[in-house]
Amino acid sequence: MISIRVSNPTILIVDDIAENLHLLTRELTDQGYETRGVLTGTMALTVARSTPIDLILLDIMLPDMDGYTVCELLKIDPATQTIPVIFLSALDEAIDKVKAFAVGGVDYITKPFKTVEIVARINTQLSLRQAQLKLQQFNQELEHQVEQRTSELAIANQLLQAEIQVRQQTEQDLRLSEMRYRLIADNMGDLVCLHSTDGQLLYVSPSIQTLLGYQSDKLLGKNLLDFCHPDDRQCIHIHFKEPLGSAESVTSCYRLRCQSGRYLWLETLAKPVINETGQVTGIVTSSRDVTRRVKIEKQLRYDSLHDALTHLPNRDWLAKRLELELLQCRRYKTSQFGLLMIDLDRFKAVNDSLGHLTGDKLLITVASLLKKCVRDIDMVSRWGGDEFVILLDKIVDIKEAIQVAERIKATLENPIEVDGKVIFTSASIGILMGNGTYQDSNEIFRDVDIALYRAKESGRNRYEVFGLEMYQAAIALLNLENDLRLAIQQQAFITHYQPIYSLKSKKLLGFEALVRWQHHNRGMIMPGSFIDLAEDTGLIKAIGGQVFRQVCEAIKVWESQYELDKDFRVSINVSGQQFRDVTFIDTLDQISKETGVKGHRLKLEITERILLEQSESIAHTLAAISNRGMQLSIDDFGTGYSSLRYLSQFAVQTLKIDRSFINQMRPQKQGIVQAIIDLAHNLEMDCIAEGVETEEQLTQLQQLGCEAAQGYLFSRPLPLEQTSQVLKNWHSQSAESFNPVAH
Ligand code: C2E
Ligand code: CA
Ligand code: CA
Numbered sequence: 001m002i003s004i005r006v007s008n009p010t011i012l013i014v015d016d017i018a019e020n021l022h023l024l025t026r027e028l029t030d031q032g033y034e035t036r037g038v039l040t041g042t043m044a045l046t047v048a049r050s051t052p053i054d055l056i057l058l059d060i061m062l063p064d065m066d067g068y069t070v071c072e073l074l075k076i077d078p079a080t081q082t083i084p085v086i087f088l089s090a091l092d093e094a095i096d097k098v099k100a101f102a103v104g105g106v107d108y109i110t111k112p113f114k115t116v117e118i119v120a121r122i123n124t125q126l127s128l129r130q131a132q133l134k135l136q137q138f139n140q141e142l143e144h145q146v147e148q149r150t151s152e153l154a155i156a157n158q159l160l161q162a163e164i165q166v167r168q169q170t171e172q173d174l175r176l177s178e179m180r181y182r183l184i185a186d187n188m189g190d191l192v193c194l195h196s197t198d199g200q201l202l203y204v205s206p207s208i209q210t211l212l213g214y215q216s217d218k219l220l221g222k223n224l225l226d227f228c229h230p231d232d233r234q235c236i237h238i239h240f241k242e243p244l245g246s247a248e249s250v251t252s253c254y255r256l257r258c259q260s261g262r263y264l265w266l267e268t269l270a271k272p273v274i275n276e277t278g279q280v281t282g283i284v285t286s287s288r289d290v291t292r293r294v295k296i297e298k299q300l301r302y303d304s305l306h307d308a309l310t311h312l313p314n315r316d317w318l319a320k321r322l323e324l325e326l327l328q329c330r331r332y333k334t335s336q337f338g339l340l341m342i343d344l345d346r347f348k349a350v351n352d353s354l355g356h357l358t359g360d361k362l363l364i365t366v367a368s369l370l371k372k373c374v375r376d377i378d379m380v381s382r383w384g385g386d387e388f389v390i391l392l393d394k395i396v397d398i399k400e401a402i403q404v405a406e407r408i409k410a411t412l413e414n415p416i417e418v419d420g421k422v423i424f425t426s427a428s429i430g431i432l433m434g435n436g437t438y439q440d441s442n443e444i445f446r447d448v449d450i451a452l453y454r455a456k457e458s459g460r461n462r463y464e465v466f467g468l469e470m471y472q473a474a475i476a477l478l479n480l481e482n483d484l485r486l487a488i489q490q491q492a493f494i495t496h497y498q499p500i501y502s503l504k505s506k507k508l509l510g511f512e513a514l515v516r517w518q519h520h521n522r523g524m525i526m527p528g529s530f531i532d533l534a535e536d537t538g539l540i541k542a543i544g545g546q547v548f549r550q551v552c553e554a555i556k557v558w559e560s561q562y563e564l565d566k567d568f569r570v571s572i573n574v575s576g577q578q579f580r581d582v583t584f585i586d587t588l589d590q591i592s593k594e595t596g597v598k599g600h601r602l603k604l605e606i607t608e609r610i611l612l613e614q615s616e617s618i619a620h621t622l623a624a625i626s627n628r629g630m631q632l633s634i635d636d637f638g639t640g641y642s643s644l645r646y647l648s649q650f651a652v653q654t655l656k657i658d659r660s661f662i663n664q665m666r667p668q669k670q671g672i673v674q675a676i677i678d679l680a681h682n683l684e685m686d687c688i689a690e691g692v693e694t695e696e697q698l699t700q701l702q703q704l705g706c707e708a709a710q711g712y713l714f715s716r717p718l719p720l721e722q723t724s725q726v727l728k729n730w731h732s733q734s735a736e737s738f739n740p741v742a743h
Contacts, residue, residue, distance in 0.1 A: 011032055070103070201223070343427060370390065376389060413426060430454070481539075493550075514527065573605045611649075622651070638676055655676060657676050661676070677704050693711050
């Protein structure tokens, strides 16, 4: 770096003549310059290099080298090259001025010189040098500034470059992601749309073509509402309003019209598009075709409320309707409604004999007939099977319900033709008048069912109106059922035995086992009060099992104590329920095995009805019974269907003539009893007369050739202990009399 010295300039004087040197030194010192004086070129170079020198006065003629050479050397050396050199020469010396300038001199002065001239020339050169130095320094500074600016610019440039790169990357990323989104939106099966806040379509994905048949660009600027099903407009309106108010997405379902004119169900998710300032700028929706799902849902809804066969409302729907009815009744206290529960009589027989298909068609016909018997506001529903329930809306009098029941009864009494077959049917109907005092539909169904049960019980093809006493009776029955279950657990059944005698030999042939229920607080209950219920509830199987075991155990004891006749048998009553039970024979076998009682000691009493069923399993059971040496008798013969065909088919040994016939016997009126006895004999069976109470009856039966009899005349059914006593007496007396036990 070049420094400009402002204090006294230093002049180096180079002259080999000492006087010249002194003279110049003195004069220049006087002028205020600093001076150095040297006699040789070498010294001049040394001083110039080591000391700050502002100007050199250089003699040409020097002892060691000439002034040109010194000047050249000075100009080569960077440390000295800027020092101005003024050549000195004597007048007589021929100075080569051209050379002086060529080697870098700036001026020359010829000796002898005047001090004024020297000073003027020195000053000129010095100020020239000063100016040069300033210029140089200025240049340097300028250069430095330029350099600095340039590097600043370079950094700024680099930063800019980096930013540009980042921006380019971001832009590229954005383009890529937009491309991806568009690719997804364009190729999705779902329909993606962008809507302006006022509902105009701004973007529609191409999937609309496959979905609705429109070209996506043709829809731009249009409003979805224009394609919406008129019934769904409200929904779509709300659906577009809601996302505008919140950042949440909203789901909705509505129909849109296809190009073809038909409608598709779409499920749409709508989400607001929000800009940086939080403003909603549009709505983006994604929709999919849910037509199939909606259809299935509709079907399921329909199925859940309708009966598949008749398409009538089902039980659930009726229950719902009844709940509404109850609400109304509670609000308007006087409001009432009627309920009819209808059960077709003997529908099972139709199904069994004509097949299920015909049965189904009959039900469909009945359904439409029932609808014709009521008003439009009433509801006819099917409860499955052959049960229908009708709700009569807002009737004021039970008479109206009865009128409908009469109408139904009359309608169904007409024969119905199905598949060319004429079917006679009838119905049992339970009627109920309902009001707001009912808690719920279940209570109503319970009561109308009780009324129906009563109608069926009273002989079918009739109606019964529900009353409180019916409810009480039903409750009593329910309690009885509970007690019966408990009795089974506690084995509260005991068997009584009624002796059966031969009318010819007066011999004791055996006993009929008759069950009794030892009730915990009602005392002894007779079978007539609980056998029906036990059959209805299936509890008869358990009761029958207990009776069978008690009988076998008694026989076992008797066999060990008395020498029983080889024909001695105990008759056991078996109900249809038991007989149809697939485990029935197994139970008999099991108990026989456990007690060691053989089949020939037993006789089963069944009713005609069982044989009439003619099923394979019944035939199987009958065969199993005779295989085990057990006998069969037909109980209460003559009270039922008395179809003679079946009698010869099975191994039945005995017909039991029902007590009602014995009771009706008069000396000249023995027709039925006579007929039964003749029939039995023709079929090689014997007869037992039940309920023989008088000597006359006994005599008549003997005259008619009846083989055996039982009845109060001989003995009431007896508890085990007394029965054993009868046996004991019989054997000890071997009497000819019928009745060894006095009563
Ligand atoms: P059933 O099989 O007809 O039995 C005869 C019924 O007539 C018995 O009534 C018996 O006590 C009664 N009886 C006998 N002799 C006379 C008489 O001279 N005059 C009158 N008025 N009645 C007489 P019970 O014991 O009340 O039995 C009623 C019905 O209960 C039986 O009728 C039978 O169908 C059923 N039953 C009884 N025990 C059983 C059983 O263990 N299982 C099944 N499934 N049913 C049974
Ligand atoms: Ca019997
Ligand atoms: Ca009987």
